[in-house]
Amino acid sequence: MPSLGISATGLDAESRRMEVIADNVANAHSTAGPDGKTYRRKEVVFTSHLENAIGGGNRTLGGVRVSDVIEDPRPLRRDYRPGHPDADSDGFVTMPNVNMVEEMVDMMSASRSYEANLAAVRTAKAMANQALEILK
Amino acid sequence: MERYMNAINFDSALDAAGKTLREKVVDLKDGADQQGGEAFGNILKGLVDEVDSLQKNANSSIKDLVAGNRNDIHNVAIKMEEASVAFDLMMEIRNKLVEAYQEVSRMQA
Numbered sequence: 001m002p003s004l005g006i007s008a009t010g011l012d013a014e015s016r017r018m019e020v021i022a023d024n025v026a027n028a029h030s031t032a033g034p035d036g037k038t039y040r041r042k043e044v045v046f047t048s049h050l051e052n053a054i055g056g057g058n059r060t061l062g063g064v065r066v067s068d069v070i071e072d073p074r075p076l077r078r079d080y081r082p083g084h085p086d087a088d089s090d091g092f093v094t095m096p097n098v099n100m101v102e103e104m105v106d107m108m109s110a111s112r113s114y115e116a117n118l119a120a121v122r123t124a125k126a127m128a129n130q131a132l133e134i135l136k
Numbered sequence: 137m138e139r140y141m142n143a144i145n146f147d148s149a150l151d152a153a154g155k156t157l158r159e160k161v162v163d164l165k166d167g168a169d170q171q172g173g174e175a176f177g178n179i180l181k182g183l184v185d186e187v188d189s190l191q192k193n194a195n196s197s198i199k200d201l202v203a204g205n206r207n208d209i210h211n212v213a214i215k216m217e218e219a220s221v222a223f224d225l226m227m228e229i230r231n232k233l234v235e236a237y238q239e240v241s242r243m244q245a
Contacts, residue, residue: 001221004214011210121214128221135228 002061003124009049009063010117016066017044017110021103028098031086039096041072072097176237180230187226190219 020042027039049062074097082091194215200206 001218004218008211008214012208015208015210118210121210121217125217125221129224132221132224132228135232 001124001128004121006061006063007117007120007124009065010120011114013044013046013064013066014110014114014117017046018107018114020044020069021107021110024098025100025103025107028096028100028103030096031084031093038076038094039098040076041074041096041098043070043072044068045070176233180233183226183229187219187222190215190222194219 024041027033030039033039044066045068046064047067049065076097077095078092079095080091081087081093084093087093194212197206197212197215201209201212206212
């Protein structure tokens with residue numbers, strides 16, 4: 001059942017997207033990372049998979065995959081916090097460019113897309129079961 | 137990427153199972169035509185073996201999930217569902233085979 005495999009790639013991709021959103025939310029207030037730099041918001045890039053198509057199925061359908069996780073180039077926020085250990089000489093701390101509202105919307109989108117893929121799985125399964133009804 | 141490969145693997149496994157299933161059914165038909173093709177027992181055993189391998193595959197992924205070696209619940213659930221559909225298909229074919237066998241065995245000489 002190739003449609004199940006395709007939906008599985010969609011589920012994989014959406015859960016990966018959710019991981020990236022979770023990372024953004026968790027690091028919304030990280031002033032320094034392991035490299036000493038301020039955390040930048042991350043985003044997934046989805047690419048449809050054409051070559052290496054799912055075995056037996058239509059050669060032009062191969063599902064989706066997360067081809068890249070990119071960093072958001074928008075400017076980082078600067079907060080005046082003179083007492084902070086990561087503050088510069090003027091007392092400003094560079095904060096991540098994570099916008100909580102945006103992350104919440106992305107999260108809802110990821111959750112709904114995951115749900116849509118699950119609906120496709122359920123329908124493919126129901127179709128297989130309906131075909132089995134012929135034998136009964 | 138590894139996850140994606142998994143998706144491909146179980147899919148091709150199911151397709152392979154389906155292909156062999158088709159061959160078996162064709163064998164059965166040919167056997168009936170030529171008097172004495174493959175034995176009923178062998179056909180059933182072949183079907184059972186294929187479904188068994190799918191179920192073993194699903195089982196090992198459940199074990200991996202519980203052990204924490206993987207965290208893609210959806211792929212495990214899909215594998216379980218595929219094993220279940222394959223099992224249902226096998227049961228239906230088995231029922232048909234047994235039905236046909238009984239039909240023949242009831243025939244008066």
